Amino acid sequence: MYFEHYMDISRTHLIEDLNSSMEGKDVIFGGWVVDLRKLGKMAFLTVRDVTGMCQVIVKGDSMSLLEGLNRQSVVRILGKIQASKAKDFDFEVSATEIQVLAKAEYPLPIDPIGRLESDIDNRLNSRALDMRNQKTASIFKLRSKVLASIRETLIKRKFIEINTPKIIGSASEGGADLFGLDYFGQKAYLAQSPQLYKEQMTIGLERVFEISSFYRAEKSHTGRHLSEFTSVDIEAAMMDYTDVMDVLESIVIDVFKNTSENCKTEQQEIGYEIKVPSSPFERVTYTQALEELSSMDIKIEFGEDLQDSHLRSLGEKHPGFFFLTDWPMKLKPFYIHEKDDDPTLSRSFDLQYGYLELSSGGRRLHDPEQLRTRLKEQDLDPTSFEEHLKTFGWGMPPHSGWGMGLDRLMTVLIGIDNVREVVLYPRDPDRLKP
């Protein structure tokens, strides 16, 4: 068996499909050269593809095949499976032909073997090459698994995946600064949340979710903020805030279960063991939180927002996942619903992991007149929300929802504290390229 056509780049096997029972069989596989050890008249190379790593042995006449070959180059190998004396492989491939499909230049900007860990700035500047580092690759394989798990859990519960616009025409919602852009002569903005659109969708789709990038023009320099982040959002008709808290909790538990059981290799590469958190998550009301803080000699008036330092103190008492519920109405956006027994409190929650805010959500107002009143109370102009408010006159079901920062969830999952590690090409105030 020989390579018949040089332009052919196909393989007969992925590396994970090779095994010792195939001894004597000719195979064609490909990948990049991880390591190359020449021992006089024989040589060993280790070749990796996305599924695994394999040792290739070259000797005798075949030694000439190694000419010009270097680490990180992409090769296609034709060879015969044979038993191996190697420590980490129980079979190997004896090379008959080696085709260099793409040569890696020297010097490369980072060392992807990972013997020497390059610092994050260098790795982000060479992010594609960083994917050859198995630690980095594992993070993104896990991220893919996490997304699949979230979709699976939501679809099982009759949620429908939607895509809302990222270019929007109105910036009048208040809160975080938006990125402005020119839209054929009109002022437009990048969406910071799908909030209004996902609420509208409950009118006919009832249970919707979206997983997408959103944008905030805040000059935040921390390990947990990005200008472009991935948000998981849900909105569900006929569910109260405690119902969507349950949905959120089961999503988180499923994510931890799925990855911890099915991603052993990735955990090994990262050097971190994913542990499924115990459930149900603790639920602490804002009022209880004030009491807890008070017992730590931190006095906060009712209605005051919890600062980062306060959340850090609370996080010490509640180091894992917990819900912080029933926030004062005055701290919440206009669309949040008050509680029946105390209109100064809201049917709202944050999901915390220690001090880190992962998600916030709540029951929404669905009565258009109440919404108009609340807009005025918050010094917002109802007329600029008419496009939104008119949908509430068409039979808007009561509904609740939340948004969760996927990137932050990823950092919690793998026990790191910089969100840039789990985002391919992070955007922050100081980083726009690559």
Next chain:
RNA sequence: GCCCUUGUAGUAUAGCCCGGUCUAGAAUUCGGCCCUGUCACGGCUGAGACGCGGGUUCAAAUCCCGCCGAGGGCGCCA
């Protein structure tokens, strides 16, 4: 916007505090030679760096100032 830390070969680092020992050291990578079972292969050998500009000093990688870059934190953050 504010504060702290930091910048030495491709990578990751030693040296800086306390100026002269630096002709800047070890590792890895890359080149050459040797090596038929390596597995972070080994041996010999070669190449490769003090972010930029100014200052202090007999003397600056080392001290000071400015600029640029980087990392972290605070604040901001439906």
